[in-house]
Amino acid sequence: MPLNFTFSAEDEQVRDEVRDFLRAELDPDLVAASRRSSGMFVDRTLARAWQQKLHRRGWGAVAWPVEYGGTGWSPAQLFIFREECARAGAPSVLKQGPDLLAPALFAYGSDQQKACYLPPMLTGEHYWCQGYSEPGSGSDLASLKTRAVRDGDEYVVSGTKIWTTHAQYADHIFCLVRTSTEGRPQQGISFLLIEMRTPGIRVEPIITLAGDHEVNQVFFDDVRVPVTNRVGAENQGWTVAKHLLEYERGSGGAAAGLKASLDELRRAAAHDPAGVMPIGADPAFATRLRALEIRFQALEFIEIATLARLVAGQHPGSGASSQFKIASVDVQQTIETLRLEVAGHYGLPHHPQISLNGHTDARVGPASAELAGAGYLSGRAASIYGGSHQVQRNIIAKAVLGL
Ligand SMILES: Cc1cc2nc3c(=O)[nH]c(=O)nc-3n(C[C@H](O)[C@H](O)[C@H](O)COP(=O)(O)OP(=O)(O)OC[C@H]3O[C@@H](n4cnc5c(N)ncnc54)[C@H](O)[C@@H]3O)c2cc1C
Numbered sequence: 001m002p003l004n005f006t007f008s009a010e011d012e013q014v015r016d017e018v019r020d021f022l023r024a025e026l027d028p029d030l031v032a033a034s035r036r037s038s039g040m041f042v043d044r045t046l047a048r049a050w051q052q053k054l055h056r057r058g059w060g061a062v063a064w065p066v067e068y069g070g071t072g073w074s075p076a077q078l079f080i081f082r083e084e085c086a087r088a089g090a091p092s093v094l095k096q097g098p099d100l101l102a103p104a105l106f107a108y109g110s111d112q113q114k115a116c117y118l119p120p121m122l123t124g125e126h127y128w129c130q131g132y133s134e135p136g137s138g139s140d141l142a143s144l145k146t147r148a149v150r151d152g153d154e155y156v157v158s159g160t161k162i163w164t165t166h167a168q169y170a171d172h173i174f175c176l177v178r179t180s181t182e183g184r185p186q187q188g189i190s191f192l193l194i195e196m197r198t199p200g201i202r203v204e205p206i207i208t209l210a211g212d213h214e215v216n217q218v219f220f221d222d223v224r225v226p227v228t229n230r231v232g233a234e235n236q237g238w239t240v241a242k243h244l245l246e247y248e249r250g251s252g253g254a255a256a257g258l259k260a261s262l263d264e265l266r267r268a269a270a271h272d273p274a275g276v277m278p279i280g281a282d283p284a285f286a287t288r289l290r291a292l293e294i295r296f297q298a299l300e301f302i303e304i305a306t307l308a309r310l311v312a313g314q315h316p317g318s319g320a321s322s323q324f325k326i327a328s329v330d331v332q333q334t335i336e337t338l339r340l341e342v343a344g345h346y347g348l349p350h351h352p353q354i355s356l357n358g359h360t361d362a363r364v365g366p367a368s369a370e371l372a373g374a375g376y377l378s379g380r381a382a383s384i385y386g387g388s389h390q391v392q393r394n395i396i397a398k399a400v401l402g403l
Helices: 009-025 028-035 044-056 075-088 096-108 111-123 237-250 254-269 283-311 318-347 372-383 389-399
Strands: 128-131 147-151 154-162 172-178 189-195 201-207 213-226
Touching: 009 075, 028 044, 044 111, 075 254, 075 283, 096 111, 096 128, 096 172, 096 237, 147 172, 154 172, 154 189, 172 237, 189 213, 189 237, 237 318, 254 283, 254 318, 283 318, 318 372, 318 389
Parallel strands: 128 172
Antiparallel strands: 147 154, 154 213, 172 189, 201 213
């Protein structure tokens, strides 16, 4: 028996407003183009088109504090907004700017940095990528080697970042750089904001197993960056970095998209394209689907609790954000696994869909099978990026269990 949230009349009014907006602004082309994307995020053109529409309606960053352009909505209203957007098929846009960098700027940015960087995030004019990981410095992030050497009013940055999502579209990157080799590795890191068109930056694509170009390696060769682009004090970047990671792992927002995927999975499992027995009627499959639904409900409650903390002005917390990341990614990957089972051979990645008589025909096969294989492969990365599951469990062991 599903548990349901009860929403107030004001909450339901927000839902009506969001639905009206989506009916008017979310055109079918945008939905279709988003659905065709097997990657984690849609490309920049779609992202900007959608962000501009949201911004014009005053919803460019609904969860930001009101003073910076947020809505002041309650946790339930934020939840409803995300739920309705996901249900309607709104594009999943890269969150590095508004959801990750912005909270770091609220807490540690100078007034000049806030004035310069927050408004173009809202309008979609600036598109950010995240320069944390390096070859050899992923889980052990503090061992990073990209150097920034002070030269007057500038830093000269040399080194490389890897797995940089959407660096090929981004016009800005926030980077962790080494400004000192004294003391513990964490003590010699600074946090810099860098324009991607600065001379000396080169982006090389990395194509994933799913066949997508989402990640890249970025090279820095004597790149000059104004000292005023440093967030926080020199050698104190680790504090800024950790604050940002809490938002990357646990600021909520996952449940809405997963709910839409779960609904789609249920529909697909109840239908058999060959007209025999739908896989959803198989008791073993049905049991796994029910177990997934129970875990999903737990996630929804964690998400509301997380939103309540954020609306109250608290940050997610390192242990709680790690728990949230594991819970949401487990649900996501189980949905993708079951979706692939439902799709059967129609879900084979890198191939046009194959008809039952062996002829290839892109029009054959259930719509739900489209990209099931590529989506499954792409989704495996979720338990790696933002810090692997093993690393999250280490954090929980320390921060929550005190081990
Ligand atoms: C699709 C994708 C997108 C990404 N996007 C970005 C991005 O935009 N910006 C960015 O900066 N980074 C990005 N990353 C990088 C990501 O954060 C790293 O891949 C991740 O932190 C793991 O680091 P690594 O790849 O170096 O693996 P490693 O650190 O080498 O880990 C290898 C394995 O060892 C395990 N392991 C390592 N240390 C421990 C430990 N102490 N205890 C237990 N197990 C351990 C890990 O769990 C993993 O299974 C992305 C990665 C992917 C796959």
